[in-house]
Amino acid sequence: MTFAKSLESVLIPLGAILFALVLFGLFCAFAGANPVEVYHSIYRAAFGQWSSWQNTLIRASPLMLSALCTALPARLGLVVIGNEGALVLGGLGAIIAGLSLGESLPPWGVQTAMALLGMVFGGVWIALVGFLRHYRGVNETISSLLMNYIAIALLNHLVEGPMRDPSSLNKPSTFPLAVLNRLPDLPGTRIHYGLIYGLVACILAYILIQRTPFGFAARTTGGNIRAAQMAGLPVGRLILIICFLAGSCAGLAGMVEVAAVHGRANQSLNVGYGYGGILVAFVARHNPLAAALVSVLLGGILASGGILQRVHDLPDATVLVFQGLVFLVVLFSESLYQKEGV
Amino acid sequence: MTQALGWWGVPLAIAAGTLRGSIPFLFVSLGECLTEKSGKINLGLEGVLLTGAMSAYAVSYLTQEQLGSFFAPWCGVLVAALAGMALGIIQGWLCQQPRVNDVAVGIAMIIFGSGIAFFFGKPFIQPVAPRLIAFEWGNWSNLPQVQAALKVSPLFLLGALLAPLMQWFFTATRWGLLIRAVGDSPQAARAMGISVFKVRMLSIMAGSALAGIGGASLSLYYPGSWNELISSGQGLMAVALVIFAHWNPIQCFYASLLFGGSQSLGPALQSVGIDSYYYLFNAAPYILTLLIMILTCSPKTTIPGTPGALGKDNTP
Numbered sequence: 297m298t299f300a301k302s303l304e305s306v307l308i309p310l311g312a313i314l315f316a317l318v319l320f321g322l323f324c325a326f327a328g329a330n331p332v333e334v335y336h337s338i339y340r341a342a343f344g345q346w347s348s349w350q351n352t353l354i355r356a357s358p359l360m361l362s363a364l365c366t367a368l369p370a371r372l373g374l375v376v377i378g379n380e381g382a383l384v385l386g387g388l389g390a391i392i393a394g395l396s397l398g399e400s401l402p403p404w405g406v407q408t409a410m411a412l413l414g415m416v417f418g419g420v421w422i423a424l425v426g427f428l429r430h431y432r433g434v435n436e437t438i439s440s441l442l443m444n445y446i447a448i449a450l451l452n453h454l455v456e457g458p459m460r461d462p463s464s465l466n467k468p469s470t471f472p473l474a475v476l477n478r479l480p481d482l483p484g485t486r487i488h489y490g491l492i493y494g495l496v497a498c499i500l501a502y503i504l505i506q507r508t509p510f511g512f513a514a515r516t517t518g519g520n521i522r523a524a525q526m527a528g529l530p531v532g533r534l535i536l537i538i539c540f541l542a543g544s545c546a547g548l549a550g551m552v553e554v555a556a557v558h559g560r561a562n563q564s565l566n567v568g569y570g571y572g573g574i575l576v577a578f579v580a581r582h583n584p585l586a587a588a589l590v591s592v593l594l595g596g597i598l599a600s601g602g603i604l605q606r607v608h609d610l611p612d613a614t615v616l617v618f619q620g621l622v623f624l625v626v627l628f629s630e631s632l633y634q635k636e637g638v
Numbered sequence: 639m640t641q642a643l644g645w646w647g648v649p650l651a652i653a654a655g656t657l658r659g660s661i662p663f664l665f666v667s668l669g670e671c672l673t674e675k676s677g678k679i680n681l682g683l684e685g686v687l688l689t690g691a692m693s694a695y696a697v698s699y700l701t702q703e704q705l706g707s708f709f710a711p712w713c714g715v716l717v718a719a720l721a722g723m724a725l726g727i728i729q730g731w732l733c734q735q736p737r738v739n740d741v742a743v744g745i746a747m748i749i750f751g752s753g754i755a756f757f758f759g760k761p762f763i764q765p766v767a768p769r770l771i772a773f774e775w776g777n778w779s780n781l782p783q784v785q786a787a788l789k790v791s792p793l794f795l796l797g798a799l800l801a802p803l804m805q806w807f808f809t810a811t812r813w814g815l816l817i818r819a820v821g822d823s824p825q826a827a828r829a830m831g832i833s834v835f836k837v838r839m840l841s842i843m844a845g846s847a848l849a850g851i852g853g854a855s856l857s858l859y860y861p862g863s864w865n866e867l868i869s870s871g872q873g874l875m876a877v878a879l880v881i882f883a884h885w886n887p888i889q890c891f892y893a894s895l896l897f898g899g900s901q902s903l904g905p906a907l908q909s910v911g912i913d914s915y916y917y918l919f920n921a922a923p924y925i926l927t928l929l930i931m932i933l934t935c936s937p938k939t940t941i942p943g944t945p946g947a948l949g950k951d952n953t954p
Contacts, residue, residue: 327757375741433937434928435881437681437741441874442924449921456917574745613756620750624732627742631735 304633309579312629313593316622323617329608341603342596350486354557356588356595357487358383360494361549362573363580363587364501365422368542369436370582371505372535373518378425378440379546380570381447382418386547387554388451389417391459391561394473394554406477411493411551418547419540421447426539430532448566455562469562479556490552494588497545501584504541514538546573568616572598575619579626594619647783648906654786655902656895657794658860662687662869663894664797665852666876667883668804669722669845671890674880675808676841677821677947678733681744683849684873685751686725690718690853692759695864699767707768714767715793715854722850723843725751730842734835736952748873762864770858793855797891800848804887817841821945849873870901871924878927882934884943900926 321331342352362379369376393413397406421443428434454460454470461471479488505511517524517531525531550565558564576594580586601615666683673680698714705713729747733740773795776788808814819827820837828834852872857864879897883889904919934941 375739377745428932431937432932433935434931435935438874438878439928439931441871442878442928445871445924446921446928449917449924452920453915453917457914571749575749578742578746611757611760613753613760616749616753617757618753620746620753623746623749624728624743627738627746628732628735630737630739633737 301634305581308629308632309581309626312626313579313622316618316625319621319625320618323621324608324610324614327610327614329610334604334608334610337603337607338597338600341600347486348596348599351599352592352596353487353491354595355598356591357490357494358549358553358569359572359576359591359594360498360588361490361545361552362569363576363591364497364573364584365418365542365546366574366577367580367582367584367587368501368505368538368545369422369426369535370577371511371514371518372538373521374426374429374535374539375437376422376425376440376539376542377437377570377574378422378443378543379573380566381440381444382421382543382546383550383553383570383573384444384447384451384565385421386414386418386544386550387561387565388454388550389547390414390551390554391470391473394477395471397477399474399476403477406474407479407555410477410555411548414547414551414554415544416547418550419542419544422543422546423536423540425543426535430535444570451561451565452563459561461560464560464562467562467564469558469560472560473555475559477555478559479552481556488552488556490549490556493548493552494591497548498584498588501541501545505584510534510537546570549573572619575623578623645910647910650783650787651906651909652899652902654783654789655906656899657787657790658898659901660894660898661791661794661797661855661859662852662872663876663879663897664794664801664891665855666849666873667879667890667894668797668800668887669848669852670876670880671845671883671885671887672804672817672848673842673845674885674948675821675945676817676838677824677945677950678730678838678842679740679744679877679949680726680729680733680747680842680845681741681874681877682725682729682747682751683744683846683876684869684871685748685755686722686846686849687853687856687869687873688752688755689721689725690850691857691868692755692762692853692864693721693850694718694854695767695857696759696762698769698858699762699765702768708771710768711770711854711858714858715770715851718850718854719847720850722846722848722853725754725850726843726846727839729846730839733842734838734952738952740949756866759864759866763866767858767864769862770855772859791855791859793851793859797894801887801891808887818945821947824947849876870920875923875927878931881941882927882930884941885945886943897923897926 324331324334341348362383365379365382366376390410393410397409425436425440428439429436455468459470460468481488513529514534517534553565554561572594576587576590580590601612604610604614605612670683694714697717698711701713702710733743773790776785816832816837820834824834856868879893883893900922903922904916907919908916
């Protein structure tokens with residue numbers, strides 16, 4: 297990468313985020329709030345002090361994992377947006393493993409089993425998307441979106457029916473996970489181990505895509521699928537493996553939410569980390585390391601939702617409007633690059 | 639009453655549900671069909687649907703004093719179309735920039751559109767707005783199920799009329815030909831001196847306006863209220879529906895009936911006491927869409943009717 301190109305790849309996304317901030321400020325002013333005070337509140341709630349950093353990082357970890365669900369298939373040229381569904385299924389897999397093992401294994405054993413089953417559930421879910429794409433020609437974007445709805449229906453069915461804890465009246469949920477088996481916090485903080493999972497997953501994904509023959513084959517396929525097929529690359533297998541890995545990352549995000557945040561599976565699993573992950577992946581231009589960074593930024597914005605509501609009397613959807621603006625501006629910024637990037 | 643009818647209640651409930659539930663599918667799929675004929679995919683119609691639903695409800699509520707409870711909802715429908723058109727301008731401009739992927743723009747517009755709808759819609763969740771008045775052609779019967787099955791929304795009739803009209807527009811008018819030319823081969827269209835940008839922009843704007851009307855039917859007819867869960871993905875399913883309908887407006891109409899009907903399966907079965915799989919039956923439209931796509935798509939051949947330039951990159 298030449299100097300000009302690396303400069304471009306830093307300046308354009310930064311400029312895009314700044315421009316989105318300006319648009320958001322105008323929007324807030326239009327809605328009757330003082331934009332400068334809103335920026336200040338967001339900053340304070342997201343990065344102002346150690347406790348707000350912790351809130352931010354707690355939200356960043358599922359975002360990192362969820363983002364990989366879009367970022368990895370994107371390297372193959374696939375637009376997969378089944379993050380929410382894979383996350384929900386991963387959460388279901390995790391709670392099934394956690395509840396059925398109970399206390400028959402030491403906590404680390406139960407947690408490993410929860411993570412593994414969550415990853416397999418999420419992975420198979422997205423691998424199915426890849427399978428349909430490659431072997432049936434079904435558009436992966438639409439099928440993965442539809443499968444989000446199917447996964448959420450499955451979650452509703454299970455938590456309202458077969459897996460329901462009768463004592464969960466207001467918010468139907470599964471039985472709670474044994475306290476012992478819950479994912480602990482990092483020593484001295486309120487941040488759970490999910491952050492480590494997220495960071496490790498992003499680093500591994502980066503190495504896999506950028507530094508291994510497998511990743512090279514995947515990127516080649518993404519560049520030109522015909523050429524890859526001609527060169528004898530196993531395109532079908534690549535698609536299945538990458539989609540499985542992508543889904544298992546989102547599944548792990550579901551496991552983290554169940555095992556560290558909620559302690560049980562319920563509607564709270566589908567609070568928008570899926571769509572947030574899509575946004576992160578696109579803003580990071582599908583680079584796993586950049587995705588970790590962008591997740592922290594978006595985690596901060598999500599963490600500030602409460603403050604915007606309490607202090608500025610802005611509805612909670614303000615955060616959604618901001619995300620939409622960032623997404624639109626970042627997409628527009630794609631057209632500013634001199635030559636095809638990445 | 640349901641007990642008195644027994645199992646006969648199920649087909650009647652499905653018929654009633656089809657008439658009600660197919661309206662958003664019908665408008666969104668016609669809008670998507672128009673857009674895709676020009677060679678662009680608009681995945682953002684889900685956001686348009688929500689914005690349309692919110693703005694229609696809000697306008698109907700706010701204007702009921704001045705316009706009365708008959709005209710206020712129609713004013714809402716009009717504003718929903720305009721709101722849809724406004725979002726269509728963003729989509730249409732952005733997705734035609736070089737190297738910008740229209741599917742990605744669609745996802746961004748879903749987030750943005752739902753953000754706008756929830757932001758401005760918050761104060762309108764509680765109040766009750768006047769709704770569209772339906773034709774009640776079943777009043778001769780004293781069975782409420784029959785009455786429900788023959789209750790027809792004027793929007794349904796409008797959509798049913800629009801479908802053949804759009805088909806005629808595509809096949810018999812100069813404008814329809816222009817759109818198809820742009821959708822099949824933008825290079826050739828450009829060589830003919832047609833502004834590809836303008837044609838696509840107008841198609842996306844008109845398509846979004848139709849989707850806005852679909853949203854209005856959600857909040858002003860059925861389910862007939864405004865909240866953040868009012869859309870159940872009709873805007874997304876429309877994209878699959880158009881593929882299933884082979885980009886033919888009249889087949890979009892039939893497909894909408896099918897999808898609307900599948901949506902009413904869960905509630906219909908619940909009404910006769912089968913409710914243990916309620917949530918799974920509610921997923922019927924999604925499963926149906928997926929199955930249809932699996933059956934109709936093929937990795938080797940393109941589906942007949944596919945606009946030639948659909949999903950291709952923007953040529954600078």
